Amino acid sequence: MFGFFSSGLFLGWSLGANDASNVFGTAVASQMIRFRTAALYCSLFVILGAVISGAGASHTLGKLGDVNAVAGAFIVAFAAAMSVYLMTLARFPVSTSQAIVGAIIGWNIFSGSLTDMSSLTKIVSTWIFCPLLAAGISMPLYLMTGGGIRRFGIHMFKLDAITRWSLLGAGIFGSYSLGANNIANVMGVFVPVAHLSDISLLGITFSGAQQLFLLGGIAIAVGVFTFSKRVMLTVGKGIFDLSPVMAAVVVWSHSIVLFLFSSVALETWLKNHGLPQFPLVPVSSSQAIVGAVIGVGLLKGGKTIRWKTVAGITSGWVTTPIIAALISLLSLFFLQNVFQQDTFRKVEYMLDNEAMARVEQSGVATKSLEPLLLRQLPNAVSLKKEVEKLLQLDERSLKLVMETAELDNLKISVEALRGIESQIISENQLKALIKISGRGFNHRWQMAEALAEQSLEFQFNDDKEHNTRLNSLLKRLYNQFRQ
Amino acid sequence: MKIFKRALGVEKQIDNFLNQVVRSGLIFSQGAEAYLTGNKTDFKRKLKEIVEVEHTGDDLRRSIQQYLYTKTLIPESRSDVLQLLEDMDSLLDRFKGALWRMEIENLDIEEDFHEDFLLLIKVVVETVEAIVHAVRAFFKNISAVADHLDKVYYWETESDKISTRLQSAIFRKEELRLSHRMLQRELARHLDKIADRAEDVADSLNIYVIKRSV
Structure with a gap:
């Protein structure tokens, strides 16, 4: 390292x-x-x-x-x-x-x-x-x-x-x-x-x-x-x-x-x-x-x-x-x-049914996006290209589509839970994690939403400082539970 | 805090040095007056005093010079300041030189010229005092330097006028021997040159002021 x-x-x-x-x-x-x-x-x-x-x-x-x-x-x-x-x-x-x-x-x-x-x-x-x-x-x-x-x-x-x-x-x-x-x-x-x-x-x-x-x-x-x-x-x-x-x-x-x-x-x-x-x-x-x-x-x-x-x-x-x-x-x-080193972790994208529902909930018309349903795309650039072919979105909505479609492979396993350092997480947050242990997620937002349902401390609010802290904690948790 | 103490020390030394320049002008003025009135005792005393003042001035200048270099104070204006102090020291030297000239040549100055000689001495001392004020302002209040420099230029012009008038009068006094006329003329020129030198210092100071305000 x-x-x-x-x-x-x-x-x-x-x-x-x-x-x-x-x-x-x-x-x-x-x-x-x-x-x-x-x-x-x-x-x-x-x-x-x-x-x-x-x-x-x-x-x-x-x-x-x-x-x-x-x-x-x-x-x-x-x-x-x-x-x-x-x-x-x-x-x-x-x-x-x-x-x-x-x-x-x-x-x-x-x-x-x-x-x-x-x-x-x-x-x-x-x-x-x-x-x-x-x-x-x-x-x-x-x-x-x-x-x-x-x-x-x-x-x-x-x-x-x-x-x-x-x-x-x-x-x-x-x-x-x-x-x-x-x-x-x-x-x-x-x-x-x-x-x-x-x-x-x-x-x-x-x-x-x-x-x-x-x-x-x-x-x-x-x-x-x-x-x-x-x-x-x-x-x-x-x-x-x-x-x-x-x-x-x-x-x-x-x-x-x-x-x-x-x-x-x-x-x-x-x-x-x-x-x-x-x-x-x-x-x-x-x-x-x-x-x-x-x-x-x-x-x-x-x-x-x-x-x-x-x-x-x-x-x-x-x-x-x-x-x-x-x-x-x-x-x-x-x-x-030449040196066969992974210089980036491949991030793929897919608009599955859950992702489509989330996008629709936020007010974006998903009908035009249907041709992309369940299509796996190799990276952000290709997803953006495909989306732009189908409909014109403002920057905020496009960002939301991209974020929602981003695939990950997260699993709240007991071993990974054990590896969490107590200093970075509150008791309530740990309880929330334990409650969803065993569950797997294809998208990061799914895990964030699951946690938010379990504890108020995992919910975003008007406090910018709290949101920044929460974002950085979530990032650490994604890394921790990534398979 | 050490650096503030250091600054205060060198400030005092410079003030003291400039005091010596002013004092040398006053001693010179009294000494010359004693010479013209034939008061030998007073003249000798003043001669001794001016030598002491000159020594003190030299010591102070050397000490300031050494201090500025070893403690790397005012790096951007150091050379200008040192040149300025050297120039001021040369004015002090010239006052001393004028009294020694009187002592060595033991010149008999015609009574007709006494008044003009005394006036010339007064104006020369005024010129030097004005340049001392300008130099003090250079250290403390740079915007006031110009006013003092104006005074230097004014007194220097007055000195030129008196000196020219005096030299003409000396050479028109036909009953005097040529050598006697020439020696009196030289003394008048020596005194006028002190004012000229002060004017040169004023010119340099003008440039230092421009440099500092850039």
């Missing part, structure tokens, strides 16, 4: 080598902070961010493509890491978020899975929104900082000391946010396939995902220590010459943006106050930095911005996912056909 994680660790290492430069690059290049200090704080807080708050952004990535075999996850992470590495060699500031998205799409194409367009749109739109937001934050922040310095007449040396602390603070906050947001890129694809047991240490329980995130965080830290210095020293001279105060403003803006896109607590708070929420998606720290730098550069008249470099960076944002998708496709082909 750990052999398969190696590509994730490689991706973590390259993320550490590259993205740490966004957080501490300007501070180190301008000699405001020593490399050793920067690397130490960066590593520590990346790991903390990954383990404590890493779960938020990984959900969206999971929805984009449910990589369902560990060998497939290995290739997805490998393709992303390879494209990051190649782009770095070509001296393009690269985004691991884009690389991993490209690689997942490559896997989706290879395995015949559908790419969830709403998740993809959500992620791609943040690639545009993220630099704009960073620019939008850096501009007023810079104006306020400049105003404050003038208003209080801070002595150059005091300002120097404040700026150093500010750079360190922004770097720490940035590292934490980077860990929280980007760990999904590094380890996200392994979460559904790794099935690690929870570990309790000093009274704190680490879930399987957290263990993976810790591993990924350590890989990032190694990347920071071994390879980021060179990148850090060149990053400051990229788009615009930054003074240390500007650098601090830029790093704060970057860190705020990353935090906005990864904090579950903030999302809950915004929701409770009736405010619009930020989607929890892995965003690119490079894009955030570039946006923030351009924001400050524009305030200075924009004449000194090297637009050619900006254009180069932006073109890298388009090519990175494409390269990653191609590498992913090619490597999957080799691993599957």
Whole structure:
């Protein structure tokens, strides 16, 4: 199993080598902070961010493509890491978020899975929104900082000391946010396939995902220590010459943006106050930095911005996912056909009578779908094609048909019941499982419905947090009872 | 917190160094006045004082220089600041040099020129005080630098005017020997050059301000 994680660790290492430069690059290049200090704080807080708050952004990535075999996850992470590495060699500031998205799409194409367009749109739109937001934050922040310095007449040396602390603070906050947001890129694809047991240490329980995130965080830290210095020293001279105060403003803006896109607590708070929420998606720290730098550069008249470099960076944002998708496709082909490894679990589809009834209940006219009744289809893409031939459905209804038709082979066996860890499930939920023991299901929704009938705790409600928890529990149970 | 203490320490040293520059101007002014009035004792005392001030200024400048390099403070403006301090130190040196010139040459300055010489000294000291204010503002309140620089340029122009007037008057005094005329002219030029040098520092400071605000 750990052999398969190696590509994730490689991706973590390259993320550490590259993205740490966004957080501490300007501070180190301008000699405001020593490399050793920067690397130490960066590593520590990346790991903390990954383990404590890493779960938020990984959900969206999971929805984009449910990589369902560990060998497939290995290739997805490998393709992303390879494209990051190649782009770095070509001296393009690269985004691991884009690389991993490209690689997942490559896997989706290879395995015949559908790419969830709403998740993809959500992620791609943040690639545009993220630099704009960073620019939008850096501009007023810079104006306020400049105003404050003038208003209080801070002595150059005091300002120097404040700026150093500010750079360190922004770097720490940035590292934490980077860990929280980007760990999904590094380890996200392994979460559904790794099935690690929870570990309790000093009274704190680490879930399987957290263990993976810790591993990924350590890989990032190694990347920071071994390879980021060179990148850090060149990053400051990229788009615009930054003074240390500007650098601090830029790093704060970057860190705020990353935090906005990864904090579950903030999302809950915004929701409770009736405010619009930020989607929890892995965003690119490079894009955030570039946006923030351009924001400050524009305030200075924009004449000194090297637009050619900006254009180069932006073109890298388009090519990175494409390269990653191609590498992913090619490597999957080799691993599957040359090395005989299962890079995906075959998921077939069939609209049987129960499935038809469920679809009809939800308001979709099933009459036109009758030619598909009891026809077994090899993958999601072929089912989608067949359905679209017969009738036009909106995205939500199509998703429902696909989900309902998806075949699985689940059996609530006594042996599998014994293997369930008590920490992940409540007493009532366990009772519900025992009640349906011995039953088998061809569709996952059938098992979910059977459980919901037995216990309220298996029913979805208006509480988003409860639903997220329930979804993740159900996923674990499907894996547990799959024959 | 160590870094704030460090900042406070170097701030004090720079303030102290600039105080030495101002003090050297005042000592020079009093010393020159004593020379013109023939008060040898006061002149000697002022000469001694200015040498001490110059030593203190040199020590402070070296200490600041070493501090900035070893503690890697203000990396982006370090070279500008050090150049600025060196330039300010050269003003201090020139005040000392002017008093020593009087001591070495033991020049007999015609009474007719005393008033203009005193005025020139006053204007030169004003120029240097204005540049000291500008430098202090550079560290504390960068937007105020321009106002002080305006004063530097104003006093430097005044100094030019007085110096030209004084040199013309010296050379029109035909009863004096040429060598005597030339020595008095040189002294007037020496004093005017202090104001010129302050103007050069003002020009550099102007650039440092632009660099810092980019």
